[in-house]
Amino acid sequence: MTWNIPLFKMYWDQNDLNAITTTLSSGMNWAVGSEVTHFEHDLSENIGTKYCLTFNSGTSALHASLLAYEVGKSDEVIVPSFTFIATANAPLFVGAKPVFADIEEKTLGLSPESVLEHITPKTKAIIPVHYGGCPCMIHELREIADDHNLILIEDAAESFGAKIKGVKVGTFGDSAMLSFCQNKIITTGEGGAIVTDSRKLYEKMKLIRSHGRLETSDYFSSQEPMDYITLGYNFRLSNIAASLGLTQLQKVDTMIQMRKKIAEKYVTLLKKYAPKASPMLSPYGYDHVYQLFSVRLLDRNRLMEFLTSKGIMSKIYFPPVHLTHYYKKKLGYEISLPITETVAENIVSLPIYPGMSDEDLRTVVEAVGEFYQENQ
Template structure:
């Protein structure tokens, strides 16, 4: 279907085109190269961590992080069910078991109280999600992790640039995953990264992402023989992709500012509609609005109503524990009342940097029409 108002668009300019073109025209180093290392350095500097390592996807990045943290067979990792399925699947890649905890209603992130209830002798890590660009209750989860000697891995796929006070998301955990998939705040089409202050984790993940190869130089530009010292994967980000990432990163603050301005316009208009509920965030939370999600009465009917007008909306997310794989294959049975309630009523509306006020107004007018608020 061709949407009159799509859910999202990528924000790009000629600098992106030039950066990628220059990398291609070099005729060399398409797989690895200086763009990758520079992108990693600049991400670490932006987030405020000592190290960053890029990957070909956020899922690969999480997989590598779990291996590097030593999480494996018979371990348990506490995760939300209200997330993209990769968050829950990743522990299974290393033989661990995802344990679902409920979410809270302010940020739609893991509920610290329920996390405490789900801790067992097998628990090795907590992996919270910063939903839609909003920080979760990560300070409370950090305290729980410290009190119970657990690893804290932030799934910050949707929250590049988000912060609590002057501390950016990605700096609270022992490590954090970033995603650069096409609908994210900063995008390279596909791609991801891990940020951390641990040199040990950084060195382990360098091996994991490149076949377990102990690299003393660029593999493709040297005739030196390199040894393979552990099991590894091909999780590398390409130099072409990193060129786009660098160009996007130069615009990060502009993109985030645009998102926040457009979100404020949306929020002011939606607050007048009786069928819409908007979460009330803590004062020191800096939301980057990777998604623009609200709670809507008669949500499914609203989605169909908007679809008939050519306006795309989407459910982010249906609970992972209710998917066929987790219910029928893995036999999960979970009591997650807040997750169920939120997922049954949440709707993500069209939103991206540069969305026109006219398009937002059309979305608002359609929602008002649906609820009879005209």
């Protein structure tokens, strides 16, 4: 379907085109090259960590991090069910068991109380998600991880640039995953990264990312024989993608400010429809970057149908993972997560992207109003 107003659009400019053209025109180093190293340096500097390693997706980054932490068979990893399925699948990739804890309603991130209830002697790690651009209750989760000697990996796929009292998401955990998929804050089309202060983790992930190869120089331009010292994968981000990531990163602050202004306008315009439409607002001191603009609605499914009839896209982020066919029928998960299930029944994401016009925003809000007027 062609949408009059899509859920998201990529924000790009001539600098993005020039960067990719320069890399392509070189006729060399499309897979591995200096732009990858440059992008990793700038990412770690932006987030405030010592190290960064890029991957071909956020999913690969999570997979590699669990391998590097030696999470495996007989281990349990606490995750939310209110997330994209990759968060829950990553433990399965390494033979561990994902254990679902419930969320809390302030940030829609993992509930510290629920996490505590799910810790067992087998628990090795916690992977909280910063939902939709809003930091979760990461201070409390950091304390729990420290108290129980657990690894804390932030899933910051949706929240690049988000902060709590000026401290950026991605610096609270032992490591953090970033995603650069096309609908994220910055994008390389597909891509991801792990940021960390651990040199040991960084070096282990370098091997995992590239076939277990001990690289002392650029593999593709060196005649030097290189040894393979462990099992690894082909998880590399291309130099082409990294060149785009660099120019996206240069304007990330501008793009975040654009998102915030659009979100502020949404909140103001939707006030007249409260409590039927309740935008997700972050707690005081939590700096939301609005990768998603999520609203909890009365009569959500019928409203989505109405918006679709107007050519306005909306989407449910997220249907609970524990209720998917694979987890419920194939893996046999029979659990109850009351807050997760309640939130997932009435939440919807409305269109938001840098450059969204005031006219399109008003069109979305007016369509919401029209629906409620017709269904009083």
